[in-house]
Amino acid sequence: MKLETVDIRQSASAADVVFEALRKAIIEGELAEGEHLRQDHIAQMFNTSRIPVREALKRLEQEGLVANERYKGTVVAALSSAEVEEIFEFRALLESEVIRLAVPRLSEEQLAEAYRHLQAFASEPDASLWGEINRNFHYSLYEAAGRPYHLQVIRSSLDRVDRYLRAQLTLTNGMTRARAEHQAIYDACARGDADEAARLTRAHILDASRSLLVFIEERRAVAQAESH
Amino acid sequence: MKLETVDIRQSASAADVVFEALRKAIIEGELAEGEHLRQDHIAQMFNTSRIPVREALKRLEQEGLVANERYKGTVVAALSSAEVEEIFEFRALLESEVIRLAVPRLSEEQLAEAYRHLQAFASEPDASLWGEINRNFHYSLYEAAGRPYHLQVIRSSLDRVDRYLRAQLTLTNGMTRARAEHQAIYDACARGDADEAARLTRAHILDASRSLLVFIEERRAVAQAESH
DNA sequence: TTAACTCAGATTGGATCCAATATACAATAG
DNA sequence: CTATTGTATATTGGATCCAATCTGAGTTAA
Numbered sequence: 102m103k104l105e106t107v108d109i110r111q112s113a114s115a116a117d118v119v120f121e122a123l124r125k126a127i128i129e130g131e132l133a134e135g136e137h138l139r140q141d142h143i144a145q146m147f148n149t150s151r152i153p154v155r156e157a158l159k160r161l162e163q164e165g166l167v168a169n170e171r172y173k174g175t176v177v178a179a180l181s182s183a184e185v186e187e188i189f190e191f192r193a194l195l196e197s198e199v200i201r202l203a204v205p206r207l208s209e210e211q212l213a214e215a216y217r218h219l220q221a222f223a224s225e226p227d228a229s230l231w232g233e234i235n236r237n238f239h240y241s242l243y244e245a246a247g248r249p250y251h252l253q254v255i256r257s258s259l260d261r262v263d264r265y266l267r268a269q270l271t272l273t274n275g276m277t278r279a280r281a282e283h284q285a286i287y288d289a290c291a292r293g294d295a296d297e298a299a300r301l302t303r304a305h306i307l308d309a310s311r312s313l314l315v316f317i318e319e320r321r322a323v324a325q326a327e328s329h
Numbered sequence: 330m331k332l333e334t335v336d337i338r339q340s341a342s343a344a345d346v347v348f349e350a351l352r353k354a355i356i357e358g359e360l361a362e363g364e365h366l367r368q369d370h371i372a373q374m375f376n377t378s379r380i381p382v383r384e385a386l387k388r389l390e391q392e393g394l395v396a397n398e399r400y401k402g403t404v405v406a407a408l409s410s411a412e413v414e415e416i417f418e419f420r421a422l423l424e425s426e427v428i429r430l431a432v433p434r435l436s437e438e439q440l441a442e443a444y445r446h447l448q449a450f451a452s453e454p455d456a457s458l459w460g461e462i463n464r465n466f467h468y469s470l471y472e473a474a475g476r477p478y479h480l481q482v483i484r485s486s487l488d489r490v491d492r493y494l495r496a497q498l499t500l501t502n503g504m505t506r507a508r509a510e511h512q513a514i515y516d517a518c519a520r521g522d523a524d525e526a527a528r529l530t531r532a533h534i535l536d537a538s539r540s541l542l543v544f545i546e547e548r549r550a551v552a553q554a555e556s557h
Numbered sequence: 558t559t560a561a562c563t564c565a566g567a568t569t570g571g572a573t574c575c576a577a578t579a580t581a582c583a584a585t586a587g
Numbered sequence: 588c589t590a591t592t593g594t595a596t597a598t599t600g601g602a603t604c605c606a607a608t609c610t611g612a613g614t615t616a617a
Contacts (some may be wrong), residue, residue: 114399114600116387140569150602152380155570156387159344165389166482170607171342172569194426199498253393254482294335342570368599378572383600400578400599561616568609577600584593 115153119143120160122263127166127177129232130264133177138167163262180261182314188262195255196239197303200286203246204295212291215241220288224278231276232267238283239302242290269313279307341379347371348388355394355405357460358492362407366395393489408489415536416490418507420485423483424467428514431474432523439517444470447515451508459504460495467530470518497541507535530537 113121118178123143126132138158140151141221147154158175161167169175178187207280218238236259243252282305289298341349351371354360366386367527368379375382386403389395397403408416446466453462464487471480487494510533517526 116600139567151569152601152603156384156600158390159384159387174568176608184478187476190476191482192478194422196421248415248418250412250486251419254419255488258478258482314346344570367597379599380571380573401580402598463566496612559617561614563612563614565612566610570605570607570615572605573603575600575602577598579596579598581596582594584591586591587589 113163115147115149116156118159119147119149119154122147123157123161123242124166124260127161128260128263129229130268131281132177134177134264136177138175138177140174142213164257178261180265182317185262185265185317186310186314188258189306189313192255192258192262193306193310195251195258195304196243197299198247199243199255200290200302201244201252201295201299202248203244203247204290204293204298206245206247207242207290208245208262211241211245215287215290222283228271228276231270232263235263235266235270235279236263242286265313265317266309269316272316275309275312278312279305282308335369341375342522343375344384344388345489347377347382348385350375351389351443352383352392352394352488355389356488356491356495357457360405360493362405362492364405366403366405368402375447391473392485401548406489408493410545413490413493413545414542415453417541420486420490421531421534421538422481423486424471424534425477425527426475427471427479427483428518429523429527429529431470432521432526434475435470435518439469439473443515443518447511450511456499456504459498460476460491461542463494463498463507464491470514470526475497493541493545494537497544500544503537503540506540507533510536 111219117200123138132153134136140154140158143154144151158167161170162175166178167175168178204225215238218234218241222231222238225231240252240256243255246252270279284299286298286305289301351360351366360366368382368386371382372379386395386397390397390403394406395403396406443466446462446469450462450466451460453459468480468484471483474480498507502542514529514533515524517529
């Protein structure tokens with residue numbers, strides 16, 4: 102008798118589950134910055150002990166998504182405007198270079214996938230999904246660069262600022278502009294113009310940074326005013 | 330009675346101590362790639378339980394310095410030649426940009442410090458210190474860029490390949506060339522030529538990458554031959 | 558009144574114990 | 588003799604327990 106060898110999917114460790122869930126919650130802005138992450142509170146939510154929770158928190162800390170003070174606890178990391186701005190500059194540098202490398206290697210299939218994300222981004226009514234679709238669009242193009250380490254770092258840097266980006270996308274007219282810029286980036290890729298795709302990607306990211314910083318400042322001004 | 334309020338140095342947590350020690354050991358090449366890191370072995374070395382060891386290993390895993398397989402254990406991460414090459418490309422991109430930003434902001438004091446590292450690098454007879462001095466030289470220049478996030482990522486990317494770099498520095502004539510290239514970078518910085526400093530930094534890193542890859546290939550070929 | 562002190566509860570960091578899984582080796586059937 | 592199966596040991600992942608520290612309310616003294 103011969104059976105197909107099925108790779109029995111090891112369920113992920115509890116620490117990994119907690120890590121992914123918290124990462125997602127932070128990226129999506131469900132956890133406010135500065136919010137305390139109590140170990141046994143989280144442990145109860147996942148029906149585990151505090152041990153895997155602590156390992157997850159250590160990993161998040163290494164990623165810069167949370168900050169820990171000994172015997173005080175772990176809080177969702179808060180970024181200053183300067184830090185947000187720097188991370189967007191960083192992304193602009195890295196992502197423009199990666200897309201330059203990607204363009205000459207884009208297959209028809211990959212272009213088609215990017216196009217699907219482009220359309221999904223334009224037509225999706227549920228704003229809570231825009232952030233994810235935005236990621237998918239860009240990453241589907243970057244994949245072709247064949248630079249896994251670069252992609253990993255890009256992912257990590259976007260993680261740190263994604264909640265701001267998502268908040269801004271759904272407000273102001275960030276969505277409208279993003280849609281037009283995505284189209285332009287896609288067009289440059291489709292016609293094989295790597296330099297233009299790189300230039301547009303850089304501008305796209307720095308554009309978002311600028312309007313996002315205005316947004317953050319406003320929000321902080323309001324919070325300031327309310328607290329008095 | 331009034332005493333000066335001294336910030337009593339909280340001794341670092343056990344997890345942090347273990348993390349730093351293992352990170353250092355991996356970077357310096359004291360742990361061979363693929364080597365198993367047994368939890369209670371390490372715990373005994375540091376006179377602690379396995380709990381802080383596990384947290385340290387999680388952090389190292391997040392940094393990509395070790396790889397973990399569930400119920401099998403954690404080993405020092407092994408990089409393929411392609412991965413090493415990609416990380417050097419990444420460093421070349423990032424570090425050349427950072428030094429470009431740094432040059433116009435370099436103070437006399439910072440230049441002087443870089444010069445001290447430059448001389449230390451040339452005159453230090455103990456080869457085991459070269460890797461650290463090399464880092465110090467570059468970072469002392471990068472500091473002036475005022476880009477802490479960029480520096481953090483640079484540090485993390487260097488961590489992954491530093492053991493290869495250090496091995497190569499001490500062999501072949503990597504040291505001789507590095508010394509000359511450092512001098513040229515320093516000179517460009519001293520005369521305020523940001524573009525040239527960037528160009529030289531990029532070439533410096535890619536140079537190292539090339540000779541290092543040759544070195545790795547040779548070493549693997551030897552290992553291959555010996556195993557037969 | 559206000560600042561310093563005390564003490565109880567909450568929370569984190571670490572140690573020890575138990576469960577799940579992998580690995581190596583012995584036993585056995587063909 | 589070889590391949591498979593069973594079993595003991597090692598190792599990791601997770602739970603529970605204990606110690607160290609923080610926090611905040613109440614108390615006291617100037």
